[in-house]
Amino acid sequence: MHQIGCVYTVASIKNPAILLDTMSSRMRVTKGHSGNRRSHHALTAPRLSQCSNCNEYHLRHNVCKECGFYKGKQIIAKKTKAETAEVVEA
Numbered sequence: 001m002h003q004i005g006c007v008y009t010v011a012s013i014k015n016p017a018i019l020l021d022t023m024s025s026r027m028r029v030t031k032g033h034s035g036n037r038r039s040h041h042a043l044t045a046p047r048l049s050q051c052s053n054c055n056e057y058h059l060r061h062n063v064c065k066e067c068g069f070y071k072g073k074q075i076i077a078k079k080t081k082a083e084t085a086e087v088v089e090a
Helices: 017-022 031-038 081-089
Strands: 048-050 057-059
Touching: none
Parallel strands: none
Antiparallel strands: 048 057
């Protein structure tokens, strides 16, 4: 095998497995670098507000799923348990 500097000539390589030994591998990613990259992967809890009508928690800027109120106004007409029981019986 003829060596020119640090590079082997293609004509002189009879066994391609030798070429794998001379290839440089990528730099190792350290624990600190991995940690810095993952610093933005944390999950956050949903921001909840308390309904002014029924005091249940709901997502901000969304209608309350329990009573249908948003900012003190009824947006969705929700049926009570008695009304739903009448519909099921009928």
